[in-house]
Amino acid sequence: MMGYQETFRASIEEPETFWREAATAIDWHRAPERVLDGTAAPFYRWYPDGQLNACHNALDRHVQAGHGDRAALIYDSPVTGTKKIYTYSQMLEEVARFAGALTKIGVGHGDRVVIYMPMVPEAAIAMLACARIGAVHSVVFGGFAPNELAIRIDDAAPKAVVTASCGIEGTRIIEYKPLLERAFELADHSPDHCIVLQRPQAVAELGDRDLDWSEMIATAKPVACVPVVSTDPLYILYTSGTTGKPKGVVRDTGGYAVALAWSMRAIYDVGPGETMFSASDVGWVVGHSYIVYGPLLAGATTVFFEGKPVGTPDPGQFWRVIAENQVKALFTAPTSLRAIKKEDSEGSFLDDYDLSSLSTVFLAGERLDPETLRWTQDRLGIPVIDHWWQTETGWPVAANLVGREPLPVKPGSASVAVPGWNITVVDAVGGPVPRGTDGTILLKLPLPPGALTTLWNDDERYISSYLSEYPGYYATGDGGHIDDDGYVFIMGRTDDVINVAGHRLSTGTMEEALAAHPAVAECAVIGVADPLKGQLPRGFVVLKAGDHHDEATVVADLIALVRNRIGAVAALKDISIVPALPKTRSGKILRKTMRGIADGADESAPSTIEDIAVLDALRPVLRRD
Structure with a gap:
């Protein structure tokens, strides 16, 4: 494989050639002849004439290739004392059957389904079931309050909502059904059905529109994958808006699948049969990209963790999960490591576990301070990689390509520009700044596959929020600089730059x-x-x-x-x-x-x-x- 510089140069100078080759890692129902359609710029479309199914690529093709017995998902829940392994064959059976249950209540291609669930395997099953039938899922983090949930229900207008009777935060049981009912009262849109996964910690009382998950599964028949156009939306994921109204980021199907499959090997160096532990939640973009879709597209094993890094029951929780499941790559936020460091500054819990399988720690979601970087590297003795991306981008913009050519780590830097992302830094009037000078970070259009294509039902807001201030560029809202070696330093949101x-x-x-x-x-x-x-x-x-x-x-x-x-x-x-x-x-x-x-x-x-x-x-x- 080419090294970093050659790979990056190819992606910028010959993007269509680069992404045509990357698309060969995906199974297509109809292979695309066109790679990029810019006729409606700035609304660019990747692989516009291709057809595929994301669920087929995540599950069916691995089973068909003879890997059905390989572990697909490991559910580890210290808060309930539960651990369960799903093979690819078992996941396929569960997903196909739940897809049949959705079809039975009238959910089909293009319909939206809101998923409001804790970190349980059924959340991933529901997401993949939607993808299987061409429905558009919109996952809302299970801890969101009723008003936030109602806003999303009104915007997405789902035909159905999938939820659980409760979530567990530490030692607290949070009943979801009352929160959901209050959201229904606040919302103008009324979904036809609400499917409830009953958990033994708190059983919900079901109403007229409610359906029991287990009862639906028991009578549902598995259904096959529905091929969709590459540009069809796979999901809507809401992110905070400056006006208070959330922005529904729209992710396409084909470009996203290609980008994630490429990133799993090139950035994270995780492939078939290897295990990735992304300690996040399916309600966030990390959960979509690197708990559910990315690892499964790669034929790898993903860890579904329900708990916190400390307090459930000890600061060695992450290390236990890594040791028991032979995790190769850990992906978490710096705050998790700081929480561990706060309770176990000497790293004494590390001595209790065999972490020889762990090759790399990836951190994102906030700035990685040099002290946390040093602490983690000193304790683990492996590369600790800071990388930067957003809900809107869907996958890393700046990172260290561990699977291609690992580069030296620079404290304070989110590494280098990922192939496909053309990063520039400008001053207050849009002029380029010298290397090492802080400014506003922009991404040149067209954005690579996997990035947002627009905002749900709001093309105008997509342009005004991201594209209008600097024509020809996507404004990230982040500030920072690029040094003489090409390393990107993210110093925070531009509205976190204060004027004293x-x-x-x-x-x-x-x-x-x-x-x-x-x-x-x-x-x-x-x-x-x-x-x-x-x-x-x-x-x-x-x-x-x-x-x-x-x-x-x-x-x-x-x-x-x-x-x-x-x-x-x-x-x-x-x-x-x-x-x-x-x-x-x-x-x-x-x-x-x-x-x-x-x-x-x-x-x-x-x-x-x-x-x-x-x-x-x-x-x-x-x-x-």
């Missing part, structure tokens, strides 16, 4: 300085309104468990540390020690919500139920009550 008395400062750079203190487990810096200087930074720091430093001394040390590393211009003098920071399930700190509360503006609760208590505890500190 005319100086543009990155809160990410300040967080990096705070995280270097030996007492700090994790931190966040936000910009708050100031009548004199426009904005001032405020820092919030969580100390490591068992740390006995005097808090006043730590704060003084941190202020000096930022001043020494960044300079007095940073003006970070306001630092609070807090017990926890509010986060999404994927590990992203809710900085925007924190800013709103601190500025006395939007005080709405976050979408994830588990973070309401954390945010409520933090609110008096943010408001200085």
